[in-house]
Amino acid sequence: xxxxxxxxxxxxxxxxxxxxxxxxxxxxxxxxxxxxxxxxxxxxxxxxxxxxxxxxxxxxxxxxxxxxxxxxxxxxxxxxxxxxxxxxxxxxxxxxxxxxxxxxxxxxxxxxxxxxxxxxxxxxxxxxxxxxxxxxxxxxxxxxxxxxxxxxxxxxxxxxxxxxxxxxxxxxxxxxxxxxxxxxxxxxxxxxxxxxxxxxxxxxxxxxxxxxxxxxxxxxxxxxxxxxxxxxxxxxxxxxxxxxxxxxxxxxxxxxxxxxxxxxxxxxxxxxxxxxxxxxxxxxxxxxxxxxxxxxxxxxxxxxxxxxxxxxxxxxxxxxxxxxxxxxxxxxxxxxxxxxxxxxxxxxxxxxxxxxx
Amino acid sequence: xxxxxxxxxxxxxxxxxxxxxxxxxxxxxxxxxxxxxxxxxxxxxxxxxxxxxxxxxxxxxxxxxxxxxxxxxxxxxxxxxxxxxxxxxxxxxxxxxxxxxxxxxxxxxxxxxxxxxxxxxxxxxxxxxxxxxxxxxxxxxxxxxxxxxxxxxxxxxxxxxxxxxxxxxxxxxxxxxxxxxxxxxxxxxxxxxxxxxxxxxxxxxxxxxxxxxxxxxxxxxxxxxxxxxxxxxxxxxxxxxxxxxxxxxxxxxxxxxxxxxxxxxxxxxxxxxxxxxxxxxxxxxxxxxxxxxxxxxxxxxxxxxxxxxxxxxxxxxxxxxxxxxxxxxxxxxxxxxxxxxxxxxxxxxxxxxxxxx
DNA sequence: TTGTACGCGTTATCAT
DNA sequence: ATGATAACGCGTACAA
Numbered sequence: 237x238x239x240x241x242x243x244x245x246x247x248x249x250x251x252x253x254x255x256x257x258x259x260x261x262x263x264x265x266x267x268x269x270x271x272x273x274x275x276x277x278x279x280x281x282x283x284x285x286x287x288x289x290x291x292x293x294x295x296x297x298x299x300x301x302x303x304x305x306x307x308x309x310x311x312x313x314x315x316x317x318x319x320x321x322x323x324x325x326x327x328x329x330x331x332x333x334x335x336x337x338x339x340x341x342x343x344x345x346x347x348x349x350x351x352x353x354x355x356x357x358x359x360x361x362x363x364x365x366x367x368x369x370x371x372x373x374x375x376x377x378x379x380x381x382x383x384x385x386x387x388x389x390x391x392x393x394x395x396x397x398x399x400x401x402x403x404x405x406x407x408x409x410x411x412x413x414x415x416x417x418x419x420x421x422x423x424x425x426x427x428x429x430x431x432x433x434x435x436x437x438x439x440x441x442x443x444x445x446x447x448x449x450x451x452x453x454x455x456x457x458x459x460x461x462x463x464x465x466x467x468x469x470x471x472x473x474x475x476x477x478x479x480x481x482x483x484x485x486x487x488x489x490x491x492x493x494x495x496x497x498x499x500x501x502x503x504x505x506x507x508x509x510x511x512x513x514x515x516x517x518x519x520x521x522x523x524x525x526x527x528x529x530x531x532x533x534x535x536x537x538x539x540x541x542x543x544x545x546x547x548x549x550x551x552x553x554x555x556x557x558x559x560x561x562x563x564x565x566x567x568x569x570x571x572x573x574x575x576x577x578x579x580x581x582x583x584x585x586x587x588x589x590x591x592x593x
Numbered sequence: 594x595x596x597x598x599x600x601x602x603x604x605x606x607x608x609x610x611x612x613x614x615x616x617x618x619x620x621x622x623x624x625x626x627x628x629x630x631x632x633x634x635x636x637x638x639x640x641x642x643x644x645x646x647x648x649x650x651x652x653x654x655x656x657x658x659x660x661x662x663x664x665x666x667x668x669x670x671x672x673x674x675x676x677x678x679x680x681x682x683x684x685x686x687x688x689x690x691x692x693x694x695x696x697x698x699x700x701x702x703x704x705x706x707x708x709x710x711x712x713x714x715x716x717x718x719x720x721x722x723x724x725x726x727x728x729x730x731x732x733x734x735x736x737x738x739x740x741x742x743x744x745x746x747x748x749x750x751x752x753x754x755x756x757x758x759x760x761x762x763x764x765x766x767x768x769x770x771x772x773x774x775x776x777x778x779x780x781x782x783x784x785x786x787x788x789x790x791x792x793x794x795x796x797x798x799x800x801x802x803x804x805x806x807x808x809x810x811x812x813x814x815x816x817x818x819x820x821x822x823x824x825x826x827x828x829x830x831x832x833x834x835x836x837x838x839x840x841x842x843x844x845x846x847x848x849x850x851x852x853x854x855x856x857x858x859x860x861x862x863x864x865x866x867x868x869x870x871x872x873x874x875x876x877x878x879x880x881x882x883x884x885x886x887x888x889x890x891x892x893x894x895x896x897x898x899x900x901x902x903x904x905x906x907x908x909x910x911x912x913x914x915x916x917x918x919x920x921x922x923x924x925x926x927x928x929x930x931x932x933x934x935x936x937x938x939x940x941x942x943x944x945x946x947x948x949x950x
Numbered sequence: 951t952t953g954t955a956c957g958c959g960t961t962a963t964c965a966t
Numbered sequence: 967a968t969g970a971t972a973a974c975g976c977g978t979a980c981a982a
Binding site: 288301335354 | 646669672707711732735875
């Protein structure tokens, strides 16, 4: 009841058997008869016994715990990914420890350290904007922790990467813009050192080249992920005499910033300016105009990343993943912000957010 | 380097001293000279040593870990609260384990169980919609775990509760509607057994009574938190001949549903219908019309909840909290959805979401 | 089918 | 100032 927390010794004593036998019974060891198992479990419940994961972990080496590090839990791309990860963990009886880096390398390091101390079996990480080195991840790997990167990753770092087909998605997006007769398509990107952003840029460039559009050099802005930099870049672009008629970004937050800027500059979207985002954050379909974006299947992405560990841990086929990369197909969601002529009828909005109520 | 993970024994061996002394050095024990501490730490870094929290926990009883259980991490009220909790944990060198209940009592129970096994020192919980019993929380408390509820709580359950001033906020909200000349104000609420929702209803009722408005009985709908129920209730209300000219809800998700419904029914907001939400989800200021809502200071709320534990653990003054309840003042954010006459000039949007880019 | 003995890595206590 | 030892709760190899 009260006092100390019950241990297997308490159960053993009450039942007049040894602690080790209780342990086996609790773990459904085949050599223990079912009747004994039941008796033990009943007594355990009676004493309000709880398995002590720490002791077990210390004994066994595995903590049955996964750690995840993301920049911001408040961005729905990440919280959705976590939802997927959590689902996989739940299914495999794993616990999940979540840390945020707040886009800071220092905090990311600290998070890795915490997770190592917590003895997690695996770390799922989407690195911060600042992260360029992987010393911290290497240290974790040396401690025997599996590292799986998702979405934002460092290419040189070994281990699996679960990512979207960023280049294709961006390429498709540009083609869509072109098909809507936009010709002066600018690009506001992210840090060049992160492949996610580089790939999106590459896809953009490919589309531009293929269509033989001539784009002024200053239409391609890199490393402008923060709101401040985005606004600054977009302001410059939109203040030109010969301003772009479309701006493609690498995140919905950027796209939102551009949209709000356009609104304040009395530039009509999508008539005078098309805007395209990335990630399908839930707010994108609530904006007016609704925002065209790329659905990265964040939840699925997270789930697959986690399952990569579980299937490997289960001795499963680890060879399915070529080049250590698992690519999740994303798809573009065309909405009002990139459609010159809005559809006449009210479009039935996606059911996705509806289910979230 | 590789092979096994380094322990204090490895350090001790390399340095020709005992493990216990290494332990003390690492923990900055005052009886160890600074020079030795430094030598030990240097060697620890060299060997890539990491403190094993599980072993320490097993030895010390405390895991320096906090658990938090929330319905959905994807709702920004909760993810913001978690951001606050994480901040407090970070400052106190605590780890944080996050679990979602998905509004299911069964999953919430499982989460509590997980956290008990993880030996967390404290559980912060915002209960699921389904939760009516607190057996699971009682079990945790019997295991010596502090339980702190926030936002959604069970009144009968002992322990601290950190909440918003729901009744006042709702009361203020109604008064605002009345001042805008809305007279037929309906209410769509949540589960009656959760005080948060009951309090919001009470505040609504109080405002209505005070203004001596006569409201048909069917204007007060309870237990309609899900999107389906909200839509159903709102459809009924808005299909009447004598339909309401304002609908107050207890969550932004409900308000969003009502807004979308109104749009589809060609009812103009806010001219023909005012809509009021709760929680200041980030999407509320992106809607058109922007949504009037109640800012619950979710991050602050989470932070305070966590700090309640830390200040208590630190032997601080636990008596500050009357009736075990800590009330965080919320404030209503008046936007377009409840303003009969929209302001002429463009309102500068709150900086809040801007900082999130 | 059941029990004994040991060790996982750390730290508190006692001793030197 | 430093070391030896025990103990935290559990699981497992080995013994019976």
